[in-house]
Amino acid sequence: MNAHIPTHSAPRPTTSIDQPDFVALRPASGDEHLLRLYCMPPAGMSAPYFQAFTSYLPPAVSLLALQLPGRGRATGTPVHTDLHRLGQLLAERIDQDDDGHPYAVFGHSVGALIAYETVTCLTRQGRRPPTLLALSAMAAPHHPDFTVRAPDVLLGGR
Template sequence: MNAHVPTGNPARPTTAIDQPDFVTLRPATGDEHLLRLYCMPPAGMNAAYFQAFTPYLPTTISVHALQLPGRGRATGTPVHTDPHRLGQLLAERIRQDDDGHPYAVFGHSVGALIAHETVTSLTRQGHRPPTLLALSAMAAPHHPDFTARAPDVLLGGREGIEKLFGRLPDHAAHDPRALINTWIPKLADLLLALQSPPHQGPPLDTQLALYGGEDDPVISPDALAGWNDITSRPATPRLFPGNHTYPLDNVQALSSRLTADIVTSLRGWYVQPTAPAHTRGSVHEPVIQGPVSNVTRTR
């Protein structure tokens, strides 16, 4: 059983445009708010990547997506390539946001490596872990699959980049500066991935969820399952139709699976939010309404 007593929600400092931050895609909804979901996007993408998922996630979940420098409104600002430092910064952000509610972390592709490093940093800092760490389309740092395929991406020019990260915007083909601005965060995130260290220390004590594409040319199911080596609560990979960029082709199904895994991770949670005095300190079943059973496209 997990337990946590809220320590207050201190004022959060304003973050400069050249610093990583979480953008709130859907805020908490007062007394109905149950869980914070932190989402880490794939290489080169910004927080808006996860906007399509919010209509399919329960309203009891507030959604916060990572915005890194070098993309979106911060195009042209220096990018991050140090996974350890980035994990520390994001862990501190999550600690600042802590209001006693449970939280979960979800990362796709390079975002999965960022999610892992963030949760590892939180653990090192002595902070309670998330109830769920959901990792998508990425090999564990100690698995050889990603680095074995990296040279094809690095030396393959635009074709190599698109094989891993999806098609570049059409306007980039006609504007060299736009192409450079599009490539820089993708290449930076690839460098960040290549520098992600293997997990050190005891296994993470948090529920794991693993997702991937059935036809992913980069990350095999075996590589995805490698994450089970670093947790005391392993998971069976769930595969969806598609390749490395499968999430946006399976928004509803992936959201449903994620909701179901969040619900499972909350069982036994010791609920102690700002509830009436006579209800505080009691154990509640998580009240999350959502399409948790509609996962017909997973296997």
């Protein structure tokens, strides 16, 4: 089983625990992956929230789960409260991994807000968007319930 997840030829800089990053919960098996799946957990949860998903994925799918500061091994570090800035950081991180293969972004609950903002930032910055953006347990951004369910602190005062 090959545990390597292909990235750009340049090495990815190591992030510290006070920065958001993705944890590889399940690298693709075989010589090459076909799809990289980025998962954003709900509020208060960390990357292992998605561990149960790994047994349901085909071998060519790698799962990378978001690990935010203030969660898991980064407990006690300052949390991000500006959704737009967080989206920019994650868009940059996803772009670093872009090897031309399809990728998908999934977010659940508050993770759906983060996923949506991340993909919005990717698009706004002219970077390659995901093949699929899947969101669950959150109202669509154009729906009136969106602003009710998305606290101002997460929206950066928008």
